[in-house]
Amino acid sequence: MTAPDAAELRRRTRELLAAHPPATTDRTDFLKARFDAGLAWVHYPVGLGGLDAPRSLQPVVDAELVAADAPDNDPRRIGIGLGMAAPTILGFGTDEQKERFLRPLWVGEEVWCQLFSEPGAGSDLAALGTRAVRDGEGWVVDGQKVWTSSAHLARWAILIARTDPDVPKHRGISYFICDMTDPGVEVRPLRQITGEAEFNEVFLTGVRIPDNRRLGAVGEGWKVAQTTLMNERVSIGGSRIPREGGMIGPVARTWRERPELRTHDLHQRLLTLWVEAEVARLTGERLRQQLVAGQPGPEGSGMKLAFARLNQEISGLEVELLGDEGLLYGDWTMRRPELVDFTGRDAGYRYLRSKGNSIEGGTSEVLLNIVAERVLALPSEPRNDKDVAWKDLSR
Amino acid sequence: MTAQTQSGQAPDLLYSEAEEDLRAAVRSLLADRADAPTVIARTESDTPYDPELWKALATGIGAAGLLVPEELGGQGATHREAAVVLEELGRSVAPAPYLTSSVVATEILLALGAQDGPASALLTELAEGRRVAVPAVPFAAASAANARLDSLDGVVGPVADAAAADVLLVPTADGLYAVETDAPGVRVEPLVALDLTRPLATVTLDGASGTRLADADAGRRAVDRGLLAGAGLLASEQLGLAEWCLTETVRHTRERHQFNRPVGSFQALKHRMAQLWLEVVSARAAARNAADALATGSPDTPLAVAVAQAYCSKVAVHAAEECVQLHGGIGMTWEHPAHLYLKRAKADATAYGTAGRHRETVAALMELPAP
Ligand SMILES: Cc1cc2nc3c(=O)[nH]c(=O)nc-3n(C[C@H](O)[C@H](O)[C@H](O)COP(=O)(O)OP(=O)(O)OC[C@H]3O[C@@H](n4cnc5c(N)ncnc54)[C@H](O)[C@@H]3O)c2cc1C
Numbered sequence: 001m002t003a004p005d006a007a008e009l010r011r012r013t014r015e016l017l018a019a020h021p022p023a024t025t026d027r028t029d030f031l032k033a034r035f036d037a038g039l040a041w042v043h044y045p046v047g048l049g050g051l052d053a054p055r056s057l058q059p060v061v062d063a064e065l066v067a068a069d070a071p072d073n074d075p076r077r078i079g080i081g082l083g084m085a086a087p088t089i090l091g092f093g094t095d096e097q098k099e100r101f102l103r104p105l106w107v108g109e110e111v112w113c114q115l116f117s118e119p120g121a122g123s124d125l126a127a128l129g130t131r132a133v134r135d136g137e138g139w140v141v142d143g144q145k146v147w148t149s150s151a152h153l154a155r156w157a158i159l160i161a162r163t164d165p166d167v168p169k170h171r172g173i174s175y176f177i178c179d180m181t182d183p184g185v186e187v188r189p190l191r192q193i194t195g196e197a198e199f200n201e202v203f204l205t206g207v208r209i210p211d212n213r214r215l216g217a218v219g220e221g222w223k224v225a226q227t228t229l230m231n232e233r234v235s236i237g238g239s240r241i242p243r244e245g246g247m248i249g250p251v252a253r254t255w256r257e258r259p260e261l262r263t264h265d266l267h268q269r270l271l272t273l274w275v276e277a278e279v280a281r282l283t284g285e286r287l288r289q290q291l292v293a294g295q296p297g298p299e300g301s302g303m304k305l306a307f308a309r310l311n312q313e314i315s316g317l318e319v320e321l322l323g324d325e326g327l328l329y330g331d332w333t334m335r336r337p338e339l340v341d342f343t344g345r346d347a348g349y350r351y352l353r354s355k356g357n358s359i360e361g362g363t364s365e366v367l368l369n370i371v372a373e374r375v376l377a378l379p380s381e382p383r384n385d386k387d388v389a390w391k392d393l394s395r
Numbered sequence: 396m397t398a399q400t401q402s403g404q405a406p407d408l409l410y411s412e413a414e415e416d417l418r419a420a421v422r423s424l425l426a427d428r429a430d431a432p433t434v435i436a437r438t439e440s441d442t443p444y445d446p447e448l449w450k451a452l453a454t455g456i457g458a459a460g461l462l463v464p465e466e467l468g469g470q471g472a473t474h475r476e477a478a479v480v481l482e483e484l485g486r487s488v489a490p491a492p493y494l495t496s497s498v499v500a501t502e503i504l505l506a507l508g509a510q511d512g513p514a515s516a517l518l519t520e521l522a523e524g525r526r527v528a529v530p531a532v533p534f535a536a537a538s539a540a541n542a543r544l545d546s547l548d549g550v551v552g553p554v555a556d557a558a559a560a561d562v563l564l565v566p567t568a569d570g571l572y573a574v575e576t577d578a579p580g581v582r583v584e585p586l587v588a589l590d591l592t593r594p595l596a597t598v599t600l601d602g603a604s605g606t607r608l609a610d611a612d613a614g615r616r617a618v619d620r621g622l623l624a625g626a627g628l629l630a631s632e633q634l635g636l637a638e639w640c641l642t643e644t645v646r647h648t649r650e651r652h653q654f655n656r657p658v659g660s661f662q663a664l665k666h667r668m669a670q671l672w673l674e675v676v677s678a679r680a681a682a683r684n685a686a687d688a689l690a691t692g693s694p695d696t697p698l699a700v701a702v703a704q705a706y707c708s709k710v711a712v713h714a715a716e717e718c719v720q721l722h723g724g725i726g727m728t729w730e731h732p733a734h735l736y737l738k739r740a741k742a743d744a745t746a747y748g749t750a751g752r753h754r755e756t757v758a759a760l761m762e763l764p765a766p
Contacts, residue, residue: 240405255763262766270763271754275705282680282702286408293409302673371672372665376645379660 003053004042006060012051013039013064022070031073031107034065040073040106044090048102056292073108076339080150081105081112085158087231092175092216092224101156101177113154115145115178115202116225120395122147123366125160126169126222127385127393130204132161132176139163139176139214141184141207147360151187151200152336154180158228159209160221165391172390173221177213184208194352195332198340229362240288241281246307247314247343247350248277254321261321270321273314280306298375305367308357311342315350322347406687406699407475408680414479420456421483424448429489431732438591438735443490444559452480452491453524459497460522462505462624467515469522473690474624478631478682485635485711488592488735492527492556498628500528500564503571503621507609514608517562517573528562528573529554530621531598537626537748539566539618547572547580547605552597555746557583563598564618565605571614574605590742592735623700626747627685630703633743634682637675637707637714640736644668644721651723664721671714678710701756708744708753715740 004012020033034040035049039061044050065072075082082105089101104110121128130143141161151157157178164172178185184207189197216224244252255262255270283306287299319326329348342353358364372378385393410418428448437443453459461477463469470476477498484493504518520526532539534555544551544567557563557576560583565572576583580603588595609617645668648659658664685703688696715737719726726733744750758764 252761252763259764259766262764264766267758267763267765268754271705271758274761274763275702275754275757278702279677279681279706282406282408282684283677285405286680286683289405289407289409295409299676302676305673306677365666368666368669369662371669376665376668376672378645378649378665378668379657381660381662382656 004051004057005053006057009039009042009051009053009057009060010064012037013061017064017068017070022068027071028107028109030071032103034070035103035106039065041086044102048090048098049106054294056294059292073106076341078105078108078111080114080154080158081110084114084228084231085112085156088158088175088215088224088228089177091227094212096212097177097215105156110155111150111153113148113150113157113180114228115148115151115157115159115204116228117147118144119146123363125225126173127390127395128160128162128173130159130161131165132163132174132209134163135208138208138210141176141178141204141209143204145202145204146190147199148187148202149199149340149360151180151202152189152197153338156180157202158215160225162390163218163221166389167219168387169385169390169393170222171219173225174218175215175221175224176209177215178204178207178209179213182207182209189334189336191334193355194349196335196337198337240285243278243281245281246277247311247318247354248274250343250347250350251314251318251321254318261323266317266321269317273310273317277310277314280310298371301367301371301375304357304361305364305371308354308364311350311354311357315347315354318347319351404691404693406684406691406693406695408683408687410479410683411475414476417456417458417476418479418483421452421458421480422486424451424456425483425487425489429487431735434487434489434592434735435729435732437490443592443594444492445489448489449491449527449559450524452493453497457524458493459501459524462498462501463518463522467522468519474628474686475683475690478628478686481628481632482635482638482682485632485637485739486639488636488732488739490592490594492529492559494625494629494632495529495556496521496527496560499530499621499625500562501621502624503530503564503617504528504608506617506620507571507613509608513573513606526561527556527559528564529556529560530618531557531563531565531574531600532618532622534595534742535745535748537622537752539615539622543568543615544600545569547574547600547603550597550599553586553588553595554598555593555595557596557598558585558594563605564608565600566611566614566618568611570607570611571609571617572605572607574600574603578603578605580604588742590738592739593742622747623697624689626704626753627689627696627700629743629747630678630682630685630700630707633707633711633740634675634678636736636740636743637671637678637711640711640714640718640733640740641668641671641675643733644671644718647722658721667717667721671717674710674713678707681706697756698760701753701760704748705750705753705757708750711740712737712744 016037020030038051040049042051042053042058043055118128132139132141159176159178160173162172163174184205186203188201190199190201191197290297330346373380457470458480460469461472465471501521504514507514509515531551546567560576563574565574580601582599583596586595649657651658681703685699688699718733725731
């Protein structure tokens with residue numbers, strides 16, 4: 001079968017809409033039907049929510065669905081599943097794993113989380129110490145993970161653990177799918193600077209994982225994790241962002257509506273940030289056009305850096321602009337939110353939450369290292385950890 | 396709120412195949428005729444411009460006529476292609492009156508809309524690379540408002556590339572004039588410029604005469620349009636310049652060893668270069684956006700140009716400053732070309748309005764007024 005073109009995708013989307021009118025169809029039923037029609041992510045294989053079509057044609061389908069007021073799968077709620085677990089399962093999973101996991105993941109019936117970071121292994125993730133030990137047909141996992149977003153909502157987790165402590169750190173890791181309902185999994189909220197707890201500590205005690213929930217070969221987990229991390233950093237939205245679409249929007253609106261707050265110093269800083277935000281938007285748009293044209297560039301690795309800095313500076317300016325009001329904070333109540341909304345709530349919240357933007361998903365310092373070494377081909381720093389067995393590393 | 400927050404058609408921010416072919420042709424010409432030692436030697440001679448290079452660029456490649464319709468002797472291309480030529484000229488900092496003549500003066504004449512008569516005849520000569528015209532407007536001016544003589548009498552300057560020009564486009568209170576540089580009553584006196592690769596001159600008109608191309612209003616609008624195109628495409632020159640500085644800095648720091656390792660392996664330098672890379676990537680999006688807006692006549696053009704200038708000026712200066720610093724002592728020498736880029740970048744940051752001026756334009760267009 002040859003891959004469908006835009007006209008064919010449009011036809012199939014209309015067929016789906018006719019057979020399952022959004023107005024009268026249950027949301028989940030509609031999403032399942034969409035998945036089964038291969039219109040979930042058209043670049044995925046037939047039978048797994050796709051049609052082996054070019055990724056660049058997804059907007060054709062999305063536009064038809066938006067026009068028909070069809071429900072979506074609320075990607076913000078299932079970002080880790082869509083952005084990280086799914087491409088990893090697609091790339092390294094067995095047929096059974098793909099069959100079992102991708103549909104409920106995409107439909108949103110099963111939320112995923114990422115059990116990677118540990119108290120002793122953050123930027124140096126490969127140093128992780130959570131152990132997975134062979135036990136008959138499966139594995140027994142013991143250790144502690146930390147900063148785990150959405151662990152309190154998740155049904156499944158992608159997990160990396162050490163299966164061989166006697167080889168250098170990158171080589172002794174394996175990659176698993178962990179059942180978050182296993183009795184050995186304990187999730188404790190970890191309160192953050194905003195007052196709420198998006199992320200958690202996760203204690204793993206004698207957690208049993210059958211061997212058929214392993215992704216990739218034993219000892220190849222680091223390679224598999226690279227796919228996950230790549231997708232984490234490149235998961236830039238597929239749609240155009242409107243001008244003033246990001247954090248600059250609320251500040252610009254406040255500036256227009258409240259002349260009494262304006263000062264010369266704030267004006268200069270606002271204009272500088274406005275221009276930088278507009279340029280970042282255009283840079284994202286250019287990257288999107290490159291992806292659609294099938295010529296992805298290394299620009300993606302830079303976008304997260306740019307947005308982290310801008311979000312922090314813009315929200316910082318906003319707190320100052322608001323004067324007396326900037327001294328207040330909406331609510332410090334400890335909550336465990338369902339959604340992370342960077343632009344939601346008040347200026348104080350935005351200011352505090354955006355501090356995480358340069359830490360989560362790889363710190364800005366680490367991303368600058370990656371750009372320097374992978375994009376500019378600058379030499380790496382001398383290292384003393386590459387040929388040392390994990391168990392002999394300093395901690 | 397009337398400020399536009401959502402534009403209709405998405406700008407095309409990529410390069411077409413034809414644009415890449417044009418780039419390759421210009422780059423190979425500049426590699427042949429304008430390597431760094433040649434450029435440095437020329438800046439110290441009486442003939443900073445290389446007439447052979449200009450002929451090959453303007454006529455051979457046809458770059459001078461990119462903005463001019465075919466029926467007027469041009470290539471019928473757009474600002475997108477001219478922007479690519481400017482990226483390459485920025486990368487080589489070769490002296491050539493391209494931005495001033497083939498973009499700004501050409502755009503002024505195009506804006507007059509003449510199908511025949513002296514304006515269209517001059518346009519054809521510019522497009523075919525037979526003559527060079529530059530606006531007799533201070534290089535720092537972002538609009539025609541404060542760049543006008545009362546009559547063809549007075550002093551204007553510093554004017555960029557006046558020494559290379561056959562014709563001056565002179566806005567006066569009484570209309571826009573074309574004045575031959577070798578006519579009686581016209582003096583073009585070279586100035587000692589900060590930027591060695593874009594010569595500046597004072598133009599003195601002393602009872603000169605010229606051809607009136609338009610009345611004062613139409614002339615002012617045309618000059619404004621020319622300066623808008625100049626500012627917009629200057630961003631592409633700044634992009635090319637910044638890219639050269641980054642590439643050269645990466646190359647040097649990978650090769651230069653201190654403390655028994657390449658200096659480019661020190662994280663303090665790697666982060667600075669990675670940061671610069673991010674700025675160059677962003678400058679490319681801003682510059683392409685301005686070129687595309689000019690090419691398609693988008694209603695967003697004034698904003699796109701102001702954003703590109705407010706951003707790319709700073710990136711070019713930053714790249715050139717980092718280039719000097721990360722080269723160490725050799726970056727301070729006359730022999731190494733880094734100084735040519737620093738001087739060009741710093742002068743470009745004033746040309747056609749500073750970043751701050753362009754931010755004021757953003758403030759006006761986006762309704763973000765000063766207190
Ligand atoms: C809001 C939020 C959500 C998160 N969600 C998840 C999640 O769902 N799942 C998950 O697994 N993890 C998650 N994380 C963890 C995140 O990936 C780590 O915090 C991050 O990788 C940094 O690790 P660390 O906290 O151990 O800091 P460290 O690695 O200890 O870093 C400390 C400082 O040293 C710097 N540094 C470290 N190494 C270098 C180097 N080589 N060169 C220069 N500087 C260096 C860092 O940039 C940082 O400034 C989340 C974090 C946050 C803030």
